[in-house]
Amino acid sequence: MSTPIHIEICIKNSSSATKLEVKEYVSRFVSRTRLELQNGFLSFKTFNDEPYLAENVYCITCDVGDSLQLPGFQPKTLLEKKWTPCFHLYRLNGSEREGYDIGAQEDETISTASQWTLPCREFHGLWENLVYNSNLKDQLLSYANTALMFSDRQVNSHIVSCNRVVLLHGPPGTGKTSLCRALAQKLAIRLGDRYLQTLLIEINSHSLFSKWFSESGKLVHRMFEDIRAKTRNPELLICVLIDEVESLTAARSAAIKGTDPSDAIRVVNAFLTQIDRIKKHSNVLILTTSNVTGAIDVAFVDRADIKHYIGVPSAAAAYSIYRSCFQELSRVGIIKTGEKLLDLRALDILRMAENPITRLSLRLLDIARQSNGFSGRTLRKLPFLAYALYFKGGNVTAEMFLDMLEAVVQKQHKDRENMDVEQ
Structure with missing residues (x-):
């Protein structure tokens, strides 16, 4: 049975090469290039011996899914297994975030949303660097593809329902908003042959509340009418992101208890x-996040097809985050070392036994376990703080970096304890 592999090719905006020509060159390149797996992806950003690729291609990303995670399977090149390659060629949109306003009253103009044309530079590489405790990213991609496939087959929505609404909930700093943005970017790349353009519309939910009585409901209506107008273009994919959706879906039962619940x-x-109303359009996907799920109206929760809790990273996820930070700092020369940290799969194969090859990796795993309770946002800040607070000069070796990282992890715990005491 063949294994699918998604090969995403980012073409330079300056390139005049045809997609077919680039595809042929890339196909030959990845078939003879040794694999270096990172978080389930193969990334190629330098093409020293390939002048054509260096001139025309910004980077290549191969998503191999779980196939290379299986014990005992470590091919040297992609030719060593039967693959079903799926090529996705795209160019990055360099435009900045756009905003648009709607008027509430004659003297009041409100910026209600931000808009990106995808794929864009701002979110490039975001998907590959997000780490979670489960295969959530694969599930979301499969969900989006299934929703589109059911629409293509004209499945009767009165019999088999699909609202194309996702709710990600959990504590702050766990990557909910980043995941929504990254999913929209990934869909723009993977569905580039189907949709000529993808828009990400991020609604500022707080702006949809007006000081004028009864105006807030009208603002919500106007916002979605504008989105519905865009969905009439079948070659346009629209991803709507509503951060802190509890602002729009505060439980009606709680509102009734207030002094002025009607608005x-x-x-x-x-x-x-x-x-x-908007679910009738197959080219729209609504992505929502919430830090306070208890405040969301149950009717909205019931409409969400996927309701996924995103908690703080496990020790394994924290290890992967720290390892990616180590690799990035090594790439730019801040960490001066020829040593590499093993991924967790390699450590498992080696039975977590300590030896000269695994020593540094096992120590980083111990630091990851010490980081229990930290959000993903905090974990990615700590390598910077380690350097800022504990660097004493000279070359930063791998051993020195781990010393600084462990010190800043302990400081983070103490700082949090002191804050709790003050409260």
């Missing part, structure tokens, strides 16, 4: 109505 209830009702 809050109107907002929730308007939002739910727009969700039901």
Whole structure:
């Protein structure tokens, strides 16, 4: 049975080469290049012996999924296994974030959303560097592809329902918003042959509340009417991101207990109505996040096809995050070392036995375990803080970096304890 592999080719904007020509060169290149797996991906950013690729290709990313994670399977090149290559060629959009306004009253103009044309430089590489405790990323990609396939087959939505709504919830700093942005970017790349353009519209939910009585529900209506107008273009894929969705879906039961519940209830009702109307369009996907799920109206929770809790990273996920930081600092020459840290799969194969090859990796794993309770946002800041607070000059070796990282992890715990005491 063949194994699918997605080969994503980012073509330089300055290139005049045809996609077919680039595809042929890349196919030959990856078939004879040795594999260096990182977080389930193979990345090629330098083409020293390939002048054609150096001139025309910015980078190549191969998503091999779980096939290379299996014990005992470590091919040297992609030719050593039967693959079904899926090529995705794209160029990065260099435009900045765009905003647009809607008017609430004659004297009030509100910036309601930001918009990106995807794939864009701002989110390039974000998907590959997000680490979670489960195969959530693969599940979300499969979910989006299935939703589109059911629409293509014209499955009766009254019999088999799909709202194309995702709710990611959990504590702050766990990467919910980043994952939504990265998913939209990945869909723009993977579905580039189907949709000529992809838009990510990030709604500023707080801006949809007006000081004018009864105006908030109208603002919600206007916002979604604008989105619905865009969905009429079948060659346009629209991903709508609503961060902190509890702002729009505050539980109506709680609103009724307030002193003036009518406007809050109107907002929730308007939002739910727009969700039901927009699901008729197959080229729109609604991505939402929440830090306070208890405040969300149950009717919205029921409309979400996927409701996934994203907690703080496990020790294994923290190790992968730290390892990627180590590799990046080594790449740019901040860490001066020829040593490499093994991935967890290699450590498992070696039975976690300590030897000269595994010593540094096992120590980093211990530091990852000491980082229990830290969010992904915190974990990615600590290597910077380690250098900023504990660097004493000279070359930073791998051993020195781990010393500094362990010191800053302990400091982080102490700082949090002191904050708890003050409160």
